[in-house]
Amino acid sequence: MSIVRLCEFLYPLISHIVYLGGTMNIGIFGTGGVARAIAAKLISLGHSVQLGTRNVAETKNRSQKDAMGNPPFNEWLEKNPSVTVGTFAESAAFGELLVNATSGGGSLPALEAAGENNLSGKVLIDISNPLDFSKGFPPSLSVSNTDSLGEQIQRAHPALKVVKAFNTLSNPLMVDPHLVNGGDHTLPICGNDADAKQKVTALLNTFGWKSENILDLGDITNARGTEAFLLLWVRMYGAFKTPMFQFKIVK
C-alpha cells in the first residue's frame, strides 16, 4: 500500500475521531453576540478559538456596547482570556474549521479579506442572515427568494465547504439547545458537501444537539428557505418579546 493510499484510508478515520472527540483550532469571523456565544462554547469544549475582525486593535479596545446592545468587547475578552483575536486572514489561517458569524452585509467582505488560500478546502459553518435594518424593525432581507447569502458565499468561494446552520434561532439556544423544551426542537442545515455536513453534525452533537433534531435539507440552495424563515422569526420575536423560542417539526 503506497503512502498516498494509506493516507486516503486513514484520513476519514482520523478526521472522524478529531471531530467527534478531539479538539480543533477554530476560526470565527465576527465579534458580536453570535461569535461570542459560539467561541465561549467551543472554548468550554477544549477547542482553541481565534476571532477574526477587520481591525484587531480597534476591536480589542472597544469599550462601548455594540449596535445590537451586546456588552463592550473588551469586557467580554477579559472574561474569555483564552480567545485570541486576529484579522480575518489570520483567523482563517488559524482555523481547521471556520465559522461565519458576521452580519449579513459584512459576510462577503470578511470572506474576501480572509483570502482564498486560507479558506480553500475548509468547512465553513455559515450562521449569517442578510438582515436589512435600514427601515427599522422588523428588518427585511437584502437577498432572498431566488438567491441567498449562503449561496453567494459558496459561489464566491467554490473551494470552501459552506454549511448553513444555526441561522434560524437565537445564539443562547445555538450553544445550549436544552434551554427550551429539553433540547427537543429542529435545526435545519444545508450545504453541497455531505462529508462537511457530517462533520458539522458531529460538532453540533457536542453542543447538545441530537442528530435526530438536525434536519439536512440538501444542497446550499436550501439556504433560501432557512434565511427566509427569519422574516417569520423576527415577527414571532416581536409577538413573544423574547428570542428564547424555537420551532419543532412534528409529524
Place this chain on the structure above:
Amino acid sequence: MSIVRLCEFLYPLISHIVYLGGTMNIGIFGTGGVARAIAAKLISLGHSVQLGTRNVAETKNRSQKDAMGNPPFNEWLEKNPSVTVGTFAESAAFGELLVNATSGGGSLPALEAAGENNLSGKVLIDISNPLDFSKGFPPSLSVSNTDSLGEQIQRAHPALKVVKAFNTLSNPLMVDPHLVNGGDHTLPICGNDADAKQKVTALLNTFGWKSENILDLGDITNARGTEAFLLLWVRMYGAFKTPMFQFKIVK
C-alpha cells in the same frame, strides 16, 4: 335606549353566538384542494358553502385532475352535493364570511371579480400563497420580503377585513389539526382587525384548533413572515416527501 343603541349593544353579542355555535353562509374563492378541504369541513359543521369560480359551467364539468393532481372537480362535487358553485361575485354575495383559497396568481383577479359591494365589511380568511412554479420545484414567491399577497389584497380592498391564516400548512392539517402531534402545533395568523381575528379564531376552534396554538402576530404586514415561511416549507416537504408535518413553537 334608541333602536340604534340597542343594535350597537346586541350586534357583538349575536355575532359572537353565531360564530361560536351557529351556522353561517360561507363563500370560498377557489375549487382546488384547499377550497375542497375547507368546504367539506364547513359542511360537516353545518354551515352552508358556495365555491366561487371564474366559469361555473366549465368548473362543474371538469373531468380531469387539476394542475396539483387533485381528483376531477365533478367527481368531488358528486360526493359533496350540498356544496353549491357560483361565480366569484355570487359566492361573495352568498357568504357572511369569505375564504380565499385561490392560487397566488388568481387571488387579486378573483377578489376584483367578486365586486366591492359583495366584499365590503366582511371577514376574509386569506389562505393563498404567492407561489411561482415557472422555474419548477421548489417554487419561489411572486411577492415577498418587503410586501406580501395578504397586504396586496388588503390594500386593494380596504373595506374587507383580511385575516391571513392557514397558509403555513397542508390542507388536511388545516381542517384536522389532530392528524399530527395530537393537534399540538402552531398556527400563525395576522390581520388589521382584532374583532375579525377573534371571529376567525372562534371558527378555527370548531375545526379543532386550540386557542393557545393560534399565534396572533399582529397586523397584516406580518403576512410577509407567514408567506416567506413557504420557502422553508417547500424544502422541508422535499426532504420529508410528505406534506403531513407542522411546526410547533416551543419556549
